[in-house]
Amino acid sequence: MIILRQNFINTTSQATTSNGTSTLANLFDKDKVSQWSSENAGTDATTATLRIIFGSTMTVSQVIMANHNLKNFKIRPNTTTSDFTPSISMTTNSATSNYWAVNTLTTVKEVVVSANTTITADNEKSIGELIISNLLYSFATDRLPAAENYTPRIDKKQIVHEMSDGGINLYNISSKFRADIDFDFVPTSTVESLRTIYNLNTPFVFIPFETATSWNGSWAECIWPGAFEFEEFTDNTLGNGYTGSIKLRQTAGGAYS
Secondary structure (H helix, E strand, C coil), X not given: CEEEECCCCCCHHHEEECCCCCCHHHHCCCCCCCCEECCXXXXXXXXXXXXXXXXXXXXXXXXXXXXXXXXXXXXXXXXXXXXXXXXXEECCCCCCCEEEEEEEEEEEEEEEEEECCEXXXXXXXXXXXXXXXXXXXXXXXXXXXXXXXXXXXXXXEEEEEECCCCCEEEEEEEEEEEEEEEEXXXXXXXXXXXXXXHCCCCCEEEECCCCCCCCCCCCEEEECCCCCCCCEECCCCHHHCEEEEEEEEECCCCCCC
């Protein structure tokens, strides 16, 4: 369970590609179902290259690629010869969503994705979402919530029409993620870490169950609305820490899946 900074990719002007420019916006639209797709690179003998160029040097420690079909690919920082540590280089990938935690690199000016073979041979290369980011907070490193204190759910925006015969027509507009994470006995150091996230006043990426080996591809860009509650003492002894709740609400655009 981690919180990352908002995706550093936020405009098509950051992206250049050897194949397929018409769908570049799908790389960062917060919806992994819609995909960037290469053009005229539909054979395993053809390499498609995608470059994300940042306007300034970025600090990167997390790379995410969701709903893709790439089998043999590399993701590299800055040039096509340098590597992240550990390197992101796959030759027989079979997962359609991948999450990588790499050693923090503070000098990233661009990220290059290159791919030739696809999981099903001889298809156009496709990526549903590409997230380049930096870690803000790791619950596992600091403190994981108890199961009963983590209450996620998926809300559907729906339009309900009651028909003249009493029947119902239901139109589903979008699904959105939300969660409350409750804590007691929170030390001052954790309170200050959470306050930093709250005071950003900008969206961030929440990943409930990240893993480098079998990631399920679930994530959401969220905001933390309402009050910062971690000013309340857990009990009458100051040394026992604070109590409060983190409110996570998915931002507009895209859908949770």
